[in-house]
Amino acid sequence: MNIIEQVQEIKQVNEGSILSPIGFKAAGVHAGLRYSKKDLGAIVSETPASAAAVYTQNVVQAAPLAVTKDSIAKEGKLLGVIVNSACANACTGQRGLSDAFEMRKLASQKFEADEHLFAVASTGVIGEYLEMPKIEKGISLLEPISEPAGAEGFEKAILTTDTVTKNCAYSADIDGVTIKMGGAAKGSGMIHPNMATMLGFITTDAAIAPVDLQTALSAVTDDTFNQITVDGDCSTNDMVLVLANGEAGNQPLHPEHPEWDVFLNMLRVTSENLAKQIAKDGEGATKLIEVNVHGMKTKKDAQMMGKTVVGSNLVKTAAFGADANWGRIIAAMGRSGVDFDPANVTISFGDIVVLKDGEPTVFSEENAKQYLQEPSISITIQLQEGIGAGTAWGCDLSYDYVKINGSYRT
Structure with missing residues (x-):
């Protein structure tokens, strides 16, 4: 089986x-x-x-x-x-x-x-x-x-x-x-x-x-x-x-x-x-974010990269604002602690490709914004380093997160 x-x-x-x-x-x-x-x-x-x-x-x-x-x-x-x-x-x-x-x-x-x-x-x-x-x-x-x-x-x-x-x-x-x-x-x-x-x-x-x-x-x-x-x-x-x-x-x-x-x-x-369910119910969250990473040297590398991206405050705030700012994603990838060739990176929001082989590509900002307003969104990162793949989950970062944690004890 x-x-x-x-x-x-x-x-x-x-x-x-x-x-x-x-x-x-x-x-x-x-x-x-x-x-x-x-x-x-x-x-x-x-x-x-x-x-x-x-x-x-x-x-x-x-x-x-x-x-x-x-x-x-x-x-x-x-x-x-x-x-x-x-x-x-x-x-x-x-x-x-x-x-x-x-x-x-x-x-x-x-x-x-x-x-x-x-x-x-x-x-x-x-x-x-x-x-x-x-x-x-x-x-x-x-x-x-x-x-x-x-x-x-x-x-x-x-x-x-x-x-x-x-x-x-x-x-x-x-x-x-x-x-x-x-x-x-x-x-x-x-x-x-x-x-x-x-x-x-x-x-x-x-x-x-x-x-x-x-x-x-x-x-x-x-x-x-x-x-x-x-x-x-x-x-x-x-x-x-x-x-x-x-x-x-x-x-x-x-x-x-x-x-x-x-x-x-x-x-x-x-x-x-x-x-x-835990990720989706993050304090003040309005949506679940799933990051799928493919084509890394190892599964561990892919998981580390995915978790770095989904944990980035800039990525999270962009998701909250439904802003298709892929630059925040590749920047987070670059500080994830794993090595890769930026010239071989493709990034997609759902099925909307926003970066192709390391270069900007034309896409509909309106369609991307509409997709990013969904309660669950998927970010796919494709590289060419190997066959390692990994997934990470998180949520957006809203104004309410600060409100909740600014007075947690009271």
């Missing part, structure tokens, strides 16, 4: 969510960390699930990441994850670490499981302590369910400046059984992953060992979550967590399994879908 056939075998589940796979429940409640909105949520599996995670590459990492790493290190399995918004619990010293471990303990008591079977995640303002009495009360109120309302409650509880919830689900037949995968994410600002305040949670009922699940997640992260940028700022709290509880009943998946690539591509399309 080639990659096109594999992707065709993967079906999107309409109105799907993190609860589309068998054996998961979720909930979100208002604990009082925010004025009125839900601010604490949980995902719980009916049985301990294989777990894998990737984390921010920021040197400054929030306390919840240390707790989650500790939990997964015990046996590679989790029963669930507890998440709060409003407070990142980052740069909070020993007290913050103790509070994060206390969150894990409270979750384990609530769901009657060993402490190491719970992960912890937080998002919000850096440098503030968690209000633990409210956290304790919120956890006591959690009653996860397998109904859509449970997923919706969780999705809302993890938001900060996001304007919409973010979710998706897919299915594919593996070993003659239907495997499902669902995802939920949050992220709007401080997005420049290697990994953003970006949190991603993916569930699947596939049977797979923790080490192989980690192999799969690590393989797709660089092509998906790490290829989005909103504002160039890398957060202290980023995490993507995958739980696989094996309830579908397939033979355990591993890299030598004949249908391994089907699972890998399902994880890839789930991750890409969530990543693009």
Whole structure:
């Protein structure tokens, strides 16, 4: 089965969510960390699930990441994850670490499981302590369910400046059984992953060992979550967590399994879908920008160039103003850190070619402006250095981004 056939075998589940796979429940409640909105949520599996995670590459990492790493290190399995918004619990010293471990303990008591079977995640303002009495009360109120309302409650509880919830689900037949995968994410600002305040949670009922699940997640992260940028700022709290509880009943998946690539591509399309939703919902954004780079020496070079272009403030503001200013694109390419021959560059907005083989070409400014006013736009860069290709996603930069971040704490 080639990659096109594999992707065709993967079906999107309409109105799907993190609860589309068998054996998961979720909930979100208002604990009082925010004025009125839900601010604490949980995902719980009916049985301990294989777990894998990737984390921010920021040197400054929030306390919840240390707790989650500790939990997964015990046996590679989790029963669930507890998440709060409003407070990142980052740069909070020993007290913050103790509070994060206390969150894990409270979750384990609530769901009657060993402490190491719970992960912890937080998002919000850096440098503030968690209000633990409210956290304790919120956890006591959690009653996860397998109904859509449970997923919706969780999705809302993890938001900060996001304007919409973010979710998706897919299915594919593996070993003659239907495997499902669902995802939920949050992220709007401080997005420049290697990994953003970006949190991603993916569930699947596939049977797979923790080490192989980690192999799969690590393989797709660089092509998906790490290829989005909103504002160039890398957060202290980023995490993507995958739980696989094996309830579908397939033979355990591993890299030598004949249908391994089907699972890998399902994880890839789930991750890409969530990543693009995060990029589209960038703070103050009005449109999603996709940059496709072809013809570089390596895939890594193409990805680096694409992310530099989509992260350029000048490119982003030109997109906001629907200005077909290709000069900003080639200038960003030139500082991307990868070598190329400017005489062999072709740039297009959609199917409108604006630079051909390094020289300006005649195009309709009116048509280009009309295209750039669309809610999703594509920039294609063609070079002649090799066969490496890569894609990056971002958003435009509007007046509202400054308004939102100029008063984030107030």
